[in-house]
Amino acid sequence: MWFLKLIWKILSIPWKIWEWFDDRSEISKTLGPLLRHPIPPGTGWKYVFGSATLIAFLIQVATGIALATVYVSSAGGAYKSLEFISHQATWGWWVRGMHYFGASAMVLLVGLHMGRVFLTGSYKFPRELNWLTGVILLFLTLAMGFTGQLLRWDQTGVWSTTIAAEQAGRVPVIGHWIARLIFGGNTVGGATLSRFFAVHVFWIPAAIFAVVGFHLYLVIRNGISEPPKPGHAINPKTYRAWYKGLLERSGRPFFPDAAWRDVIFGLLVVVCIVVLAGIVHAPELAGPPNPALIQTEPRPDWYLLWYYALLALTPHYMESYLMILVPLVIAVLLLFFPLIFNRGERSVSRRPWSAAIAIFVVLVVATLWYQGKTAHWSPAFDAPPLAIQTIGFASGPIYQGAQLFHERGCEDCHAIGGQGGHRGPDLSTVADRLTEEQMTVRILNGGNNMPAFGSILTPQDLTLLLDFLDSRTAYKNTSFRRTGGQH
């Protein structure tokens, strides 16, 4: 029996230490009420995305600090240190994967959290500042994503820096200065990476900690918004008193009544990140960061693909304006939205315009994202020569024309039989649309974004190419084909 008592005594030592610590610091008296702050009834699983974002951020902090113990933040050494982390360091590939998927989770969860707040009208009085700080956190998260991609410091990192500087260069008046600050000089070089490292590891995280702190303070100060009910409009004059009454009547402590859902969902997020990192892995590094190695196709990580697509699809004459205006307008709209629409109905069933805006935004971003993923405007540099089955001949002028179609770069932009680029129209059945004459004019003079090949092709090249293109028809009837489908 004495033995059990001894074990009990030993086991209770940590509790005793805690009691002593709490007695002297009164920490549970200070923090306890915060943790048990009353929340309105009815908050369910859709209220877990905010805390899950915070958990994803903490994963980034933990994995980021771990990576920083090996990462070399010099332009000359970063790539090699990342190769070491990815391929040699114990579980380096795993921690790097967690950092990558943690970033993805953070972006995704910020989006979900924001969507929930928007659709439930939780940004309305008195929680406008909650929304504003949330928007700042969204921008900071995207900035973390972008600078993090650069810190991979492979070819994509180097060229993304250049693209960022070029975009900044379009800002009126001070653009060139911003561009030079991004490079840390006149070109990508020794000073570039260290600056991004400082921004990614110190400046932005410090800002995130500060803003998250204020955001949480506001959440506790203003209380969690109650699930909206149709017909219950927000009136800034009466809302605070009404909310206070609601909490007094039927409030429940956040911990543990609602916190258990946050804990379970948080665990789910962590497990997803850890498992994805272990199975899918972080993206493999592109080539070394030598600005003179140009065989590369820089693409942003998935969360900025939509913006990349926007830049590619914008009509050129308005591009400079859009490049600056689109982010600016998005920022202003997001920041001022809750200030303008801070009262009235919260239920989405009474706010059809808000529902329409949310659907519109999701559709636009998803469409742009898909466009960015396929990037049909990029030449297909690696398209193989057309297959014999596609050409239909293994020798002769049509075959030779097909070879020229590949060699002279036509295939980089035009597909035939599913092979080739998609920048220009598909030419699988071009002879059904255009006569030989029309094709000749197009090829020699260009137009509509197509280069003029007049000074590039020899007359013999042109004849062979036309022989080949003339044979691209859906019809078997040769006489129809020869007239290009014109009767």
Next chain:
Amino acid sequence: MSLNPNETKPSELRRDFLTALCVGVGGLTALIVAVPVVGFLLGPLLRDTGRKWRAVGPLDKFKTGDTVEVKFEDASPLPWAGVTAETGAWLRRNSQTELIAFSVNCSHLGCPVRWEPAAKLFMCPCHGGVYYSDGSVAGGPPPRGLTQYPVRVRDGNVEILTSPIPIT
């Protein structure tokens, strides 16, 4: 409330002055720290790295009509720059005496353009910009032709003048 009943109550004026003093002195303290820090951060704008002629190879290495990639070192690379100290350029020899050096940066958003010798075009992988062999725009979003670097021949060697990355 003052513990000493004899102590006179500070006047409102004095209090206003002390408030202003606290704010002013606090601001000044922050400024004293901020000046060198901000100056340091803005260093790249203040530091002139200059430009240098860099040899890229003997003249007879470049055949008339060819466009080839050449590499050279930046004007004053930092000791830890490693491979990032290098820059590439497209060098085209038009005739016995005429050489043109193009920046590899697309004039649209700076991506590296590739020379496609059989197509005789420069093509950009990012948003599909295309340039003719003389660097003029052939299609796509680039607002103007490829930037040219100053190039010269000295003692039989081709030299290129290092230049900032062109910001459109």
